[in-house]
Amino acid sequence: MxxxxxxxxxxxxAQARGNHKAKNPKNDGLTPEQRRERDAKALQEKAKKKAAQVAGGGSIDKLESYNIKKK
Incomplete structure (x- = not known):
């Protein structure tokens, strides 16, 4: 054997695969606090967009499926 x-x-x-990874992917020049604020703002905008979609009557069936609880 x-x-x-x-x-x-x-x-x-394995070394070749390891070299392709980014060493510091969060190097966007933001502090952790700034990053949290940016992410929170993006989530709020996403929630507003979703609320507007629900209010406008868009894809209600899909949203109702999330509210159904399985027994």
């Missing part, structure tokens, strides 16, 4: 150079090749492949 010889494995040959399988381990070495696997290590090389």
């Amino acid at each position: 010889s494995r040959g150079n399988q381990r070495d090749r696997d290590r090389e492949r």
Whole structure:
């Protein structure tokens, strides 16, 4: 049962895959507090858009399916 150079090749492949990942993906120049404010604002806008869609009568069937509780 010889494995040959399988381990070495696997290590090389793992290193190659690891090099493609971003080292610091949150490097957008914002502090954590600013990021929280930005995200909260985006969620509020999304909620307003959804409320307007419900008020306008858009896709009520889909929204009602969320409110149905399974027994």
